[in-house]
Amino acid sequence: MLNNRFSNRRDRLLRLKVMREGGRLPVTNRIDAPVLFEQCPACNAAVSKKQWAESLSVCPQCGHHRPIGAYQRLEMLLDQGTFQELNANLCSANALEFEGYDSKLDTLRRRTGLSEAVVTAKGKIGGFSAVIAVMDSRFLMGSMGVAVGEKVALAAETARKAKLPLVIFCASGGARMQEGILSLMQMAKTASAITRFQDAGGLYIACLTHPTTGGVTASFASLGDITLAEPNALIGFAGPRVIEQTIGQALPEGFQRAEYLEEHGFMDAVVVRSQLKSTLTTLLRLHSKGGARRG
Amino acid sequence: MANHTPAQKVALARHAGRPGTADYIQALFTDFFEQKGDRLAGEDAGILGGIALYHGRPVTVIGHRKGRNLAENQRCNFGMPNPEGYRKAQRLMRQAEKFGRPIITFIDTPGAYPGLEAEERGQGEAIARSLAVMSQITVPLIAVITGEGGSGGALALAMGNTVLMLENAIYSVLSPEGFASILWKDSSRSSEACDVMKLTAQDLKQLEIIDDIIPEPEQGAHTDPDAVFQAVDAALQKALSRALRISDPAVHRQKKFRTMGTAFLQEPGKDVL
Numbered sequence: 001m002l003n004n005r006f007s008n009r010r011d012r013l014l015r016l017k018v019m020r021e022g023g024r025l026p027v028t029n030r031i032d033a034p035v036l037f038e039q040c041p042a043c044n045a046a047v048s049k050k051q052w053a054e055s056l057s058v059c060p061q062c063g064h065h066r067p068i069g070a071y072q073r074l075e076m077l078l079d080q081g082t083f084q085e086l087n088a089n090l091c092s093a094n095a096l097e098f099e100g101y102d103s104k105l106d107t108l109r110r111r112t113g114l115s116e117a118v119v120t121a122k123g124k125i126g127g128f129s130a131v132i133a134v135m136d137s138r139f140l141m142g143s144m145g146v147a148v149g150e151k152v153a154l155a156a157e158t159a160r161k162a163k164l165p166l167v168i169f170c171a172s173g174g175a176r177m178q179e180g181i182l183s184l185m186q187m188a189k190t191a192s193a194i195t196r197f198q199d200a201g202g203l204y205i206a207c208l209t210h211p212t213t214g215g216v217t218a219s220f221a222s223l224g225d226i227t228l229a230e231p232n233a234l235i236g237f238a239g240p241r242v243i244e245q246t247i248g249q250a251l252p253e254g255f256q257r258a259e260y261l262e263e264h265g266f267m268d269a270v271v272v273r274s275q276l277k278s279t280l281t282t283l284l285r286l287h288s289k290g291g292a293r294r295g
Numbered sequence: 296m297a298n299h300t301p302a303q304k305v306a307l308a309r310h311a312g313r314p315g316t317a318d319y320i321q322a323l324f325t326d327f328f329e330q331k332g333d334r335l336a337g338e339d340a341g342i343l344g345g346i347a348l349y350h351g352r353p354v355t356v357i358g359h360r361k362g363r364n365l366a367e368n369q370r371c372n373f374g375m376p377n378p379e380g381y382r383k384a385q386r387l388m389r390q391a392e393k394f395g396r397p398i399i400t401f402i403d404t405p406g407a408y409p410g411l412e413a414e415e416r417g418q419g420e421a422i423a424r425s426l427a428v429m430s431q432i433t434v435p436l437i438a439v440i441t442g443e444g445g446s447g448g449a450l451a452l453a454m455g456n457t458v459l460m461l462e463n464a465i466y467s468v469l470s471p472e473g474f475a476s477i478l479w480k481d482s483s484r485s486s487e488a489c490d491v492m493k494l495t496a497q498d499l500k501q502l503e504i505i506d507d508i509i510p511e512p513e514q515g516a517h518t519d520p521d522a523v524f525q526a527v528d529a530a531l532q533k534a535l536s537r538a539l540r541i542s543d544p545a546v547h548r549q550k551k552f553r554t555m556g557t558a559f560l561q562e563p564g565k566d567v568l
């Protein structure tokens with residue numbers, strides 16, 4: 001357990017260092033890695049850790065997209081050496097004095113190396129500067145409490161002031177229950193900050209990843225000028241179980257998946273992970289002055 | 296003020312005889328003209344809206360509608376709107392802005408409807424868009440939470456320059472039953488959830504989520520609706536005359552909701568690990 005913590009922490013610090021300074025990240029350098037293969041949760045294929053890493057956590061057999069952490073996502077998207085984290089230390093407090101919440105936050109911070117469920121940064125994607133926010137579902141299901149709402153709003157405000165595009169990767173179970181009504185208010189806060197940014201002419205690209213539900217879907221995730229999603233990502237307001245209980249019947253195959261939303265008019269494109277960076281680069285180019293190559 | 300427990304308040308807020316949006320419209324407004332339909336796909340009776348005179352001033356009034364009897368309950372889906380309801384509300388808000396009418400909303404819903412078709416037609420998008428519209432419109436918006444303020448489905452009408460709340464109304468991120476089942480995997484612990492959720496008007500005033508509490512009769516709004524109408528009228532008039540003096544209501548709302556919860560943030564030392 002303790003070993004794991006240190007190794008996670010070491011891993012995170014290494015990633016940060018590499019991102020700041022540029023250079024290659026050593027693939028799976030953990031000495032204590034006990035398992036060399038991890039089964040694909042979709043097709044059960046045995047895939048080596050090395051393969052998972054090389055394929056950006058997409059199953060080489062069936063194309064299943066495993067959720068990935070925020071720093072890994074940033075490393076995948078940002079040009080080397082351009083990562084500048086924003087408001088890195090901002091985190092929620094136990095405002096409603098909910099029993100056990102403090103220690104839960106504390107444990108998660110240690111275990112994941114994250115201070116909250118979203119990482120926000122300035123950086124370059126394919127040469128184009130942008131503000132980017134990436135949610136991380138390992139941190140309390142990526143739920144939105146005050147800190148997540150604040151960091152997303154600050155990201156939109158940074159983008160507005162710097163006249164930069166805003167890219168948000170969503171992954172969230174919805175509102176942070178432990179912060180009660182305060183987390184509900186973050187829907188208003190983020191939707192309002194995004195709208196102000198857009199009204200000032202800003203480009204907001206929303207990328208919905210597995211899973212994006214609840215209060216995040218019902219606020220900033222659904223307000224993109226351009227909306228993308230990863231294949232088969234679950235996207236919805238109510239969770240599938242709640243819907244099944246409400247209507248008393250099983251849900252159709254593929255319901256609330258990215259492709260389903262695309263069919264129903266709520267998605268510009270479903271994009272495989274390996275194409276995300278080039279798709280974003282194209283979109284940023286299409287919105288840059290004169291469409292010039294390289295900003 | 297009576298000393299009801301949070302769980303008792305939840306029961307009062309859900310009481311079948313509690314005055315609803317249609318009752319407030321009938322009691323406090325004149326010349327009400329109902330506007331139906333979202334102009335996109337359909338009409339949702341779960342949200343009632345239209346134009347009316349409030350003390351002689353044209354206003355747009357919108358609220359959740361639960362219905363007064365079983366047939367109405369079913370037609371209104373027990374006050375749980377579908378996306379069409381929220382899109383109708385957006386249309387009415389935009390129109391209010393065009394004609395310079397203040398907007399008054401009444402909040403009383405268990406939540407947005409978690410149905411298959413509702414999802415298919417973008418329930419999340421509809422709520423998100425409503426929040427975006429409310430952060431843009433340049434006319435004042437006063438929200439009154441009259442019964443159940445259930446989650447995003449309630450917030451989607453409640454981004455007011457002023458948010459008023461009846462003494463026994465509730466406003467929460469989720470129903471107490473849902474809260475207990477998510478956090479403790481046990482929906483029977485809902486009265487315990489009521490205690491920790493801070494869903495009463497008193498708690499919400501302290502957290503600065505709402506601006507003012509409107510008093511109710513000792514045993515709840517349903518015991519003396521006329522007294523409630525009077526109290527709501529008085530609070531609304533005061534709030535509206537104040538809101539009409541705000542030079543830029545959109546910016547006022549943006550700033551108001553921007554700061555919610557920020558007092559509780561912390562920024563520990565550089566290394567949180």
Ligand SMILES: [Zn+2]
Pocket residue numbers: 040041042043044045059060061062063064
């Ligand atoms: Zn697979």
